Amino acid sequence: MSILASRCGQRIFGGHTRPYATTTLSDALFANARAAGFLAAAVTVASIPTFQGIPEVIVTGRANAGKSTLLNAIVGRRDLMLSSSKPGRTKSLNFFRVGPDPGKLILVDAPGYGSRGRPEWGQLFTHYLQTRKELRRVYILFNAKHGLNEADRLMLGDLDAQCQLTGGSRWTLQAIVTKADTISPRDLSILLPKLRKEIFDVAPTCLPPIVTASLKHPLFGVSEVRSSVAEACGLQKLGALGRV
């Protein structure tokens, strides 16, 4: 069993910002909110669906880190992914297409880890990660207010180890700082360099954090996340976007 599998199952799953208004090429990919849709939910390894080789990205993070809210923001919807102030809202791997059927890419929302996680969620996540040929990037989210705790460091270190094993040829790792609106700009400017260093020390392969606020306007960092997703999925070129 890999480090990731054992830690996810037993320990981790224990029981600059640019204004949102900036329009980029990748914003076009996500522009038509109605062209995003729910595909499937998987609560067991056996029920994980397959989708004809369409590239995928997945979010992970402690329960309540803001994973579902961020995915809603990047597809311009309020409630495509269900979110809640109560940790542990997302209880399955949830697959959403971006673009008209069958989709240009797929976003995967995942249950959270940490004290509000569950071992079976860890097993599901680990299996997906280790077997999914379509996976292009893993986004690990950290709440700006909380920084990294032990579960975060374990998960980050394990994801980094997976990346190092494959030289990033299967998927790459990207950090995201969430809920930046909940702390003052001054505190954020003090916190960010420390956070970047901590992430780099634990996970040298992890792409530096994108700072986001995705609940209410002014949103920020969302355009950067869209660009990152499009780039990871090989959809940065205009021709690749086609009609969305």
Ligand SMILES: Nc1nc2c(ncn2[C@@H]2O[C@H](COP(=O)(O)OP(=O)(O)OP(=O)(O)O)[C@@H](O)[C@H]2O)c(=O)[nH]1
């Ligand atoms: N202020 C603020 N609140 C946010 C932001 N993102 C998420 N939230 C709130 O944080 C809470 C948790 O958000 P979710 O998106 O459900 O978090 P999650 O990581 O999907 O949580 P689980 O599915 O339980 O693991 C909700 O009350 C959201 O409204 C943000 O950028 N700013």
Ligand SMILES: [Mg+2]
């Ligand atoms: Mg969620």
